[in-house]
Amino acid sequence: MDSLTMKPEEIEAESFRIIDSEVGEHDWCNDEWQVVRRAIHTSADFEYARTMIFSDQALIAAITAIRNGAGIVTDTNMALAGINKARLARFGCEVSCHVADSDVGALAQRAGVTRSVTAMRKSVLSLHNQIFVIGNAPTALFELLRLINEGQARPAVIIGLPVGFVGAEESKKALAAMDHAVPFITNMGRKGGSNVAAAVVNALAILAARE
Numbered sequence: 026m027d028s029l030t031m032k033p034e035e036i037e038a039e040s041f042r043i044i045d046s047e048v049g050e051h052d053w054c055n056d057e058w059q060v061v062r063r064a065i066h067t068s069a070d071f072e073y074a075r076t077m078i079f080s081d082q083a084l085i086a087a088i089t090a091i092r093n094g095a096g097i098v099t100d101t102n103m104a105l106a107g108i109n110k111a112r113l114a115r116f117g118c119e120v121s122c123h124v125a126d127s128d129v130g131a132l133a134q135r136a137g138v139t140r141s142v143t144a145m146r147k148s149v150l151s152l153h154n155q156i157f158v159i160g161n162a163p164t165a166l167f168e169l170l171r172l173i174n175e176g177q178a179r180p181a182v183i184i185g186l187p188v189g190f191v192g193a194e195e196s197k198k199a200l201a202a203m204d205h206a207v208p209f210i211t212n213m214g215r216k217g218g219s220n221v222a223a224a225v226v227n228a229l230a231i232l233a234a235r236e
Contacts, residue, residue, distance in 0.1 A: 040066055048074050056084050060210065060228040067224035068216075076213040078201060083182055084232070086208035087156065090181035091116050091233040095155035097226065098148040099219075100124060100141055100165040100187075104158055107223030112230045121154070123147045141165040145172065155181035160222025163192030170199055173207060183209040184225050186217035193217060 031039070044065050053061055057079055064073040094117030099105045105122040113120065123129050123144040133143040141162035148154050149172050157180050159166045166185050172178040185200045187193045197211045210225055 037066075044071075047071065056232055059232060060084075060225055063224040063228040064212075064221050067220050068218070070216065072214075072216060073212060073221070076216070078209075078211050078213065080201075080207075080209045081205070083208040083210050084229075087182040087184075087210070087229045088233045090155045091118055091230060094118055095181055096121065096151060096153040097156040097158060098122065098154045099222070100144065100159045101161045101219045104160045104219035104223045107220055108158075108226045109230060112227070112234070116230075116233065118156075119153075121148070139164050142168040145169050149178035156184070156226075157182075158184045158222050158226055160184075160186045160217055160219035161188060163187045163189065163196035166196040166200060167192065170196075170203065173203070180207055183207055183211075184222055185209055185211040186222045186225065188215065188217035188221075190215060 041062060044062055048071065051058065051074060061073055061077050064077065065071055091113065097108070097113070097118055097120045099108070099120065099122045102122050102125060105120055108120050110120050124140050126147070129140055129143045129147055133140045136143065139162070141164045145165050145168040157169055159169070166187055169178060169183065173180070183200060185197055187196055193215050197213065200209050200211050203209065
């Protein structure tokens with residue numbers, strides 16, 4: 026088939042066929058695989074087939090929160106841009122990112138912390154924000170976990186996929202160590218990114234839309 030003449034949906038279907046074929050047998054349940062497969066699709070990185078982690082109630086919590094119109098917060102505008110907001114609009118979900126807010130910048134400078142930390146502090150002030158999506162900044166994930174431990178935040182689910190060499194792997198280990206404190210989706214290692222985090226949200230929105 027000539028890729029130049031293929032429709033977008035045909036390209037996506039063929040991409041998924043290739044992913045399924047190359048991964049072969051795996052231990053993911055069907056719904057988990059829909060999420061993992063989209064992470065692979067957006068990154069062309071098959072390592073996610075073995076490094077993704079879902080807490081026991083993560084899918085149920087995420088799908089329920091979306092269906093209830095929960096607010097979704099990202100740590101970067103890149104993740105914000107990658108999330109299919111039209112698909113989420115049917116549920117009344119609003120997606121936001123505060124990292125570029127002028128007040129966040131001023132508060133971060135005054136407190137001597139990163140914008141990502143200050144943006145998390147602002148995000149948890151609204152109880153409507155229940156799905157936290159972190160694909161870039163380990164500091165954002167560390168701060169969110171601190172706020173949870175101090176009783177200042179109670180997310181429905183955390184999608185924690187920060188990327189990098191400083192703190193990324195450690196922040197994800199800290200998230201996994203929360204055990205039953207909060208449902209989460211994450212991965213092992215340094216890999217992640219805003220594109221992968223957005224792909225996970227998009228996969229969850231598709232699952233939420235099923236009858």
